[in-house]
Amino acid sequence: MITTLDTYRRKRRLVEALSTAAIVVMPFLNIFRLDVPTLRFYFLNKVLWVDEFYLLFLAMMLLLWVIVMFSMLYGRIWCGWMCPQTVVSELVRWWEAKTRKLFRVPRSGGALWRRGLSAGAVAAGTAAVSLLIGFNLVAFFVDPVSIIRDIASGSLSAVTGGIIAGIAALVLADGLFWREKFCAKACPYGMMQMLVTDGRTQIVRYETERAQECIECKACLRVCPMGIDIRESPYQSECIQCGECVDACTQILARMDKPTLIRFSWGTQGKTGSGVAGRLGFVDAKRWIMFALTVAYSVLLVLLIGIRQPLALSVSGDRSTLFRKGEDGRIYNDYTLNVSNRSMSDGEFSLVCVQSSSSPQCTLHIARNPVPLKSREVRSMRFSISTGGENLRPGPNRLILKAMNVADTSVSANTEAVFFMPESAGAL
Ligand code: SF4
Numbered sequence: 001m002i003t004t005l006d007t008y009r010r011k012r013r014l015v016e017a018l019s020t021a022a023i024v025v026m027p028f029l030n031i032f033r034l035d036v037p038t039l040r041f042y043f044l045n046k047v048l049w050v051d052e053f054y055l056l057f058l059a060m061m062l063l064l065w066v067i068v069m070f071s072m073l074y075g076r077i078w079c080g081w082m083c084p085q086t087v088v089s090e091l092v093r094w095w096e097a098k099t100r101k102l103f104r105v106p107r108s109g110g111a112l113w114r115r116g117l118s119a120g121a122v123a124a125g126t127a128a129v130s131l132l133i134g135f136n137l138v139a140f141f142v143d144p145v146s147i148i149r150d151i152a153s154g155s156l157s158a159v160t161g162g163i164i165a166g167i168a169a170l171v172l173a174d175g176l177f178w179r180e181k182f183c184a185k186a187c188p189y190g191m192m193q194m195l196v197t198d199g200r201t202q203i204v205r206y207e208t209e210r211a212q213e214c215i216e217c218k219a220c221l222r223v224c225p226m227g228i229d230i231r232e233s234p235y236q237s238e239c240i241q242c243g244e245c246v247d248a249c250t251q252i253l254a255r256m257d258k259p260t261l262i263r264f265s266w267g268t269q270g271k272t273g274s275g276v277a278g279r280l281g282f283v284d285a286k287r288w289i290m291f292a293l294t295v296a297y298s299v300l301l302v303l304l305i306g307i308r309q310p311l312a313l314s315v316s317g318d319r320s321t322l323f324r325k326g327e328d329g330r331i332y333n334d335y336t337l338n339v340s341n342r343s344m345s346d347g348e349f350s351l352v353c354v355q356s357s358s359s360p361q362c363t364l365h366i367a368r369n370p371v372p373l374k375s376r377e378v379r380s381m382r383f384s385i386s387t388g389g390e391n392l393r394p395g396p397n398r399l400i401l402k403a404m405n406v407a408d409t410s411v412s413a414n415t416e417a418v419f420f421m422p423e424s425a426g427a428l
């Protein structure tokens with residue numbers, strides 16, 4: 001006896017709910033987000049900066065690699081089980097059925113006003129969902145909390161608001177008019193995945209060797225959201241592996257005590273793999289090698305992100321004056337300092353100048369020291385270094401500027417500052 005608990009539809013609804021929840025919370029938790037206003041990339045709640053582009057590149061390559069491996073293993077299952085496009089299509093279809101019931105609209109015909117009310121409710125519901133999707137998509141590029149704050153205070157910028165509205169309009173058109181037509185005709189992922197699949201990729205397969213058992217009920221055809229007949233071929237690019245035809249055939253043939261004629265299968269082997277790994281699609285060495293490479297790549301990326309400096313420091317000298325002599329008789333050089341707190345917590349950072357380990361006689365002059373920096377804050381400020389000239393030669397000398405988190409001395413950074421000494425300090 002088949003129960004709803006056994007159906008692929010039920011499992012798919014659960015996966016759709018979980019993947020939708022993941023996509024919604026991802027920008028809020030900075031798991032994967034490119035913040036365009038500040039040109040920073042958030043990955044696993046760590047912030048990467050433009051000068052750490054190699055990490056961003058490696059993260060993108062990992063994402064691409066995972067997509068390729070996933071497609072090779074499971075074919076187009078993303079489309080049927082996780083893609084927001086499919087979720088929107090099914091949500092609108094469900095809402096359509098609800099409004100038809102609510103306004104008592106028959107399958108064909110019916111009073112015009114009832115049909116109008118039903119269509120209006122469908123459009124309003126789809127528009128509301130579309131706006132939420134527009135917000136969620138923009139949240140991957142602009143801080144979602146600041147968007148909400150701006151909406152609440154009525155100060156949302158015209159650009160951000162316009163982009164959200166534009167995306168919402170496209171999603172609305174998609175939900176009302178295109179739906180699975182987009183998946184079949186225009187989706188680039190759908191076209192791409194055909195390139196990476198092989199003879200052992202998961203497919204939905206009609207068991208042609210048992211074709212004489214088919215009772216031609218066409219239930220598999222009626223339930224297919226893509227409008228295809230899976231009996232014609234398991235390699236139809238439109239198939240999004242939703243499993244609806246599997247459920248339909250299973251339920252029809254169960255009445256005759258027969259097993260389904262349509263199943264998920266690893267290629268045309270005609271059976272699923274054995275054991276946990278086999279059932280997950282690891283049915284040959286090629287898949288295990290790709291999996292091992294993915295794990296190694298992921299570990300390397302996490303290590304690289306883990307060892308990166310949480311504090312960055314750079315100094316540029318004021319070359320319009322090179323040097324000046326103070327009233328105290330010391331030589332001064334002026335600089336601009338750029339310091340950025342790349343960690344996820346606020347802190348105070350003390351700055352010191354070091355001339356050499358044996359004679360640290362240089363002195364740093366800055367409006368405020370230690371410098372308070374919020375998490376991910378960058379600050380640019382003017383400062384000067386003065387020395388009495390001891391152990392320095394005329395012309396450029398290399399001094400070290402050190403910054404250190406007052407509360408955690410393991411967080412520190414050094415940079416060089418070129419200090420110009422005159423030929424003769426006394427001649428100035
Ligand atoms: S053929 Fe079956 S699995 Fe493929 S899209 Fe149609 S119903 Fe879904």
Ligand code: SF4
Pocket residue numbers: 213214215216217218219220221231248249252253261262
């Ligand atoms: S649902 Fe099964 S029995 Fe009915 S037409 Fe499809 S394959 Fe044949």
